[in-house]
Amino acid sequence: MTDSKQGQDGSDREVTEHQDSVSQRRDAAFDRVPPDATPKSDGGPHARRTRGGQAEGGGTDGGGHDLVSQRRAERTDITQRIQASKQIANMQEPRRLNRDDLNERRIIYPESPDRNLVNRFRQLRTQLLEVSNTENFSLVVTSATQGAGSTFMSINLAAAFAFDQSKTALLIDCNLRNPGLHSLLDIMPDAGLTDFIEDPDYDIGRIIYPTGIPRLRLIPAGSRRESPSEFFTSWRMEEFVHAVRERYPDRFIILDTASIADSPDARILTELCDYSMLVVPHGRCTNEQIENAVGGLDPNKFVGAILNA
Numbered sequence: 001m002t003d004s005k006q007g008q009d010g011s012d013r014e015v016t017e018h019q020d021s022v023s024q025r026r027d028a029a030f031d032r033v034p035p036d037a038t039p040k041s042d043g044g045p046h047a048r049r050t051r052g053g054q055a056e057g058g059g060t061d062g063g064g065h066d067l068v069s070q071r072r073a074e075r076t077d078i079t080q081r082i083q084a085s086k087q088i089a090n091m092q093e094p095r096r097l098n099r100d101d102l103n104e105r106r107i108i109y110p111e112s113p114d115r116n117l118v119n120r121f122r123q124l125r126t127q128l129l130e131v132s133n134t135e136n137f138s139l140v141v142t143s144a145t146q147g148a149g150s151t152f153m154s155i156n157l158a159a160a161f162a163f164d165q166s167k168t169a170l171l172i173d174c175n176l177r178n179p180g181l182h183s184l185l186d187i188m189p190d191a192g193l194t195d196f197i198e199d200p201d202y203d204i205g206r207i208i209y210p211t212g213i214p215r216l217r218l219i220p221a222g223s224r225r226e227s228p229s230e231f232f233t234s235w236r237m238e239e240f241v242h243a244v245r246e247r248y249p250d251r252f253i254i255l256d257t258a259s260i261a262d263s264p265d266a267r268i269l270t271e272l273c274d275y276s277m278l279v280v281p282h283g284r285c286t287n288e289q290i291e292n293a294v295g296g297l298d299p300n301k302f303v304g305a306i307l308n309a
Contacts (some may be wrong), residue, residue, distance in 0.1 A: 009301040097212035121160040138253040138273035142266035144293040146259045146283040148238045149308040154256035162216040172219045175258045179221035192222025232268045282309035
C-alpha cells in the first residue's frame with residue numbers, strides 16, 4: 001500500500017513543479033499546553049475512545065459474552081494497527097526536500113541544527129499526545145490575529161508527528177481565502193479541498209499530495225474562495241474529516257485556518273475536529289484580542305495557546 005502516484009484511495013499525487021517564494025517564519029516560544037480540560041467520563045473530546053462499544057478501561061455489563069466481544073474487538077484493533085504500520089512503512093516519497101530546503105523554509109527535521117526549535121515542537125507533540133491518550137486526533141490551528149504564524153506552527157507540528165516512523169501526519173490547508181502551504185512546500189496542485197467538497201464523486205486520494213517530508217502529506221486548499229464558510233458547514237466537510245481520519249488509524253491531522261479574528265472558519269471547523277489551538281504573536285496582541293480569540297473557541301476542545309515570538 002503506497003502513498004505515491006497511486007494511493008490506496010485512488011492517487012496521492014506526485015508533484016514536480018516548484019515555486020520560489022518562501023515566507024520567512026518566526027521563532028516559536030511555547031506556553032504549556034494545559035492538562036485535560038474535560039473529565040474523561042463526560043463524553044467530551046478528551047474522553048477515551050471506545051472499542052467494541054465500550055469505553056477503554058470500563059467494565060462489562062453482560063458477563064462472559066461481553067468479555068469475549070471486547071477481546072475480539074481488541075484483537076481486531078491490534079490487527080488494524082499492524083496493517084497500518086505496514087502501510088506506513090511502504091509509503092513512498094516521489095521527491096525529498098533536502099536539508100537546505102527545510103532550513104530555508106524553517107521546517108524542522110530530526111537532524112536539524114536548531115535543536116531548541118526541534119525540542120520545543122517535540123515537547124508540544126508529547127503534551128498533545130497526553131491530552132489525547134496517545135490516540136490519533138484532528139487539531140485546528142488558528143491565530144489571534146492575521147500574520148501570527150499559524151502556518152509556521154501547523155507545518156512544524158505536523159513534521160514533529162511525522163518524526164515517528166510508526167505514525168503519519170496530514171496537513172490540511174483550510175485557509176481558502178489566502179492558501180499558502182502548497183507554495184511553502186513547492187507543490188503545484190491541480191486539485192484540493194474545495195474540489196472534494198463540491199463533487200460527491202471525487203476521490204479523496206486525488207487531493208492528497210506527498211510533501212517531500214517522510215510520512216507527511218498535504219491536502220491543499222483548492223480554488224481560492226472569498227466565502228469559504230459554506231464549504232465548511234456542508235455535510236461533505238463532515239464526511240471529509242471522517243474520511244481522512246480513518247485513512248490510517250495512526251495519522252495525526254492538522255488543519256491550518258485563517259485567523260479567528262478575521263473569519264468564522266476556525267469556530268466552524270472546531271465543531272468537526274477533536275481539538276483547537278491558538279497561536280498568539282508575541283507583543284502584537286492586546287489582552288482583549290487574546291480573550292476574544294479564546295472566547296470564540298469551544299472550551300472543551302481548546303488545548304492551549306502558543307506564543308510565537
